[in-house]
Amino acid sequence: MSEIHLQIDGKEVVASEGMTILDAAKTVGIAIPTLCHHEKLEPYGGCRICTVEVEVRGWPKLVAGCIYPVEKDLVVRTRSEKVDKIRKVLLEEMLAHAPDAEELQALAKEYGADRDRFEKEPSFCIHCGLCVRYCAEIKKKHAVGFVDRGSNREISFIPEIASKECWDCKECFPLCPTSALQAAYVLAESLIPQPDAEVSSCSCSCSCSGKSGTGE
Amino acid sequence: MDIAKIDQIIENHNGEESSLIQILLDIQSEYHWLPKEALARVGERLQVPMSRIQQIASFYKAFSLVPKGRHEVHVCVGTACHVRGAQRVLDTVQDITGIGPGETDAELKFSVETVNCLGCCALGPVMEVDGKHHGNIAPSQIASVLNNCE
Numbered sequence: 001m002s003e004i005h006l007q008i009d010g011k012e013v014v015a016s017e018g019m020t021i022l023d024a025a026k027t028v029g030i031a032i033p034t035l036c037h038h039e040k041l042e043p044y045g046g047c048r049i050c051t052v053e054v055e056v057r058g059w060p061k062l063v064a065g066c067i068y069p070v071e072k073d074l075v076v077r078t079r080s081e082k083v084d085k086i087r088k089v090l091l092e093e094m095l096a097h098a099p100d101a102e103e104l105q106a107l108a109k110e111y112g113a114d115r116d117r118f119e120k121e122p123s124f125c126i127h128c129g130l131c132v133r134y135c136a137e138i139k140k141k142h143a144v145g146f147v148d149r150g151s152n153r154e155i156s157f158i159p160e161i162a163s164k165e166c167w168d169c170k171e172c173f174p175l176c177p178t179s180a181l182q183a184a185y186v187l188a189e190s191l192i193p194q195p196d197a198e199v200s201s202c203s204c205s206c207s208c209s210g211k212s213g214t215g216e
Numbered sequence: 217m218d219i220a221k222i223d224q225i226i227e228n229h230n231g232e233e234s235s236l237i238q239i240l241l242d243i244q245s246e247y248h249w250l251p252k253e254a255l256a257r258v259g260e261r262l263q264v265p266m267s268r269i270q271q272i273a274s275f276y277k278a279f280s281l282v283p284k285g286r287h288e289v290h291v292c293v294g295t296a297c298h299v300r301g302a303q304r305v306l307d308t309v310q311d312i313t314g315i316g317p318g319e320t321d322a323e324l325k326f327s328v329e330t331v332n333c334l335g336c337c338a339l340g341p342v343m344e345v346d347g348k349h350h351g352n353i354a355p356s357q358i359a360s361v362l363n364n365c366e
Contacts, residue, residue: 136265145267147274158266 006074021065021076022050032065032078033087033107035094035177036128041137043067046129047094049107051086053077062086084111092117094126098178101126124180125155131172131181141165144172144184155181157188221246222257233262237272240279248284248327285320285327287365289313290344293330296337305341306330308355312362325365 004015008025015024020043025032035047045067052065055075062082077083091113094104099115099122108115127146132155135144143161146153157166166185173182225242229235236258243254250273259266273279291309293302306317309328315321317330334342339351343358350361 132267136267142265142267145265145271147270149275156270158270161266 004070004072006070006072006076008076009078015070017070019070021052021054021063021068021070021074024070025065025076025078030078033110034066035103035126036130037066038130038134038175041130041133044129044133046127047090049087049090051083051090053080053083087111088113096120097122097126098124098180101178103177123154124178124183126178126180127153127155128177130175130177131155134172134175139165139169139171141169144181155184157185159188159191162188217247217251217253219253219257222254223261226258226261231261233264236262236264236269237276240269240273244279248286248288249280249282283320283324285324287326287346288344289326289328289362290331290334291317291328292332292334292340292342292344294333294337294340296333297340297342300340302341304355305343305353305358308358309343309362312359326362 002017004017004019006013006015006024008021008028008030011028011030013024013028015027022032022034022037032050032052034050036044037050043066045064048064050065051062052068053060053076054063054068055061055077056071065076065078087107088111091104091108091111092115094101095108095113095115096118098104099120101124104126105115107113129146131144132146136142141161142158143165144155144157147156148154162185170185173185176182222243225239225246228242229239239258239262240250243250243258247254255266255269255273258264259269273281289309291302291306293306297305310316313321313326313328315326315328317328320327331344334344334349336342336349336351339349341353343350343353343361345361345365350357353361
């Protein structure tokens with residue numbers, strides 16, 4: 001594998017092909033904050049908290065460090081005024097969803113993010129996708145997934161799969177940077193069909209557990 | 217719901233995983249919604265996990281996870297139609313069908329939706345019933361259009 005020379009925060013770094021900026025920074029002990037990154041999972045680039053400034057042929061641009069592959073003669077700045085501001089605003093937005101998450105609060109302290117800047121909408125999920133990807137990539141059970149889109153997007157367990165697979169696994173619980181996942185599981189648990197219970201009268205596919213499916 | 221029909225739709229697309237959205241669209245146009253058994257069958261045949269199907273089915277507005285009426289009424293409330301009186305059209309549709317935007321009546325006859333532009337602003341206000349456009353529609357004409365639906 002060929003060696004790639006690049007510069008991170010003024011330090012000369014030798015990386016190999018296929019590494020990301022995040023990997024390369026780790027080898028020289030430069031910490032880039034991450035929320036959606038997990039060693040065992042494919043890079044995702046969902047939370048953008050790892051945003052760094054790179055200079056390609058003299059042109060600066062902002063990229064996600066966890067998915068951007070290293071290039072020859074790349075100049076990377078992991079802390080700059082621009083980068084810090086982006087991380088601060090991202091944290092403030094995430095804090096509107098999960099104001100008491102410890103990981104977020106630690107980062108907020110470092111970047112001076114104000115947890116009350118945006119109106120709170122405590123969904124407790126920051127859409128890092130760790131649970132969804134862990135279940136799909138490592139466990140290959142696909143018990144939890146995203147539903148809906150845009151501002152309504154949320155994680156949701158598939159009750160039929162969760163009832164069979166989750167009770168003795170729950171490996172995704174400690175991954176969650178907030179605690180949204182456990183709440184979602186508790187909600188799904190109430191939908192898990194009991195073998196002796198009456199069959200739900202509603203045949204809709206929206207997991208509404210028998211509430212009227214029409215006219216809503 | 218007929219499982220053989222679902223199988224036929226899947227067969228038409230050679231049971232390929234990459235045709236998932238096309239298959240869902242075909243089921244949607246056949247039944248006007250995506251029944252749970254159909255989704256389970258598609259997942260089984262295509263080897264696609266249910267969470268993936270749910271993600272797709274809930275992402276696109278073209279899919280419905282609850283039963284829809286036999287006739288789909290779309291009232292355009294885009295800027296041009298709004299200026300030309302879309303609200304009155306919508307009010308009349310609501311009076312006649314008894315349901316508002318995003319709803320389906322109990323007999324599964326009508327589903328009413330608002331849309332943001334149908335791309336024919338010169339015809340505004342526009343109402344679309346089962347794919348047929350009714351341009352320059354006056355509230356008094358709406359009753360006859362909707363009463364023609366069985």
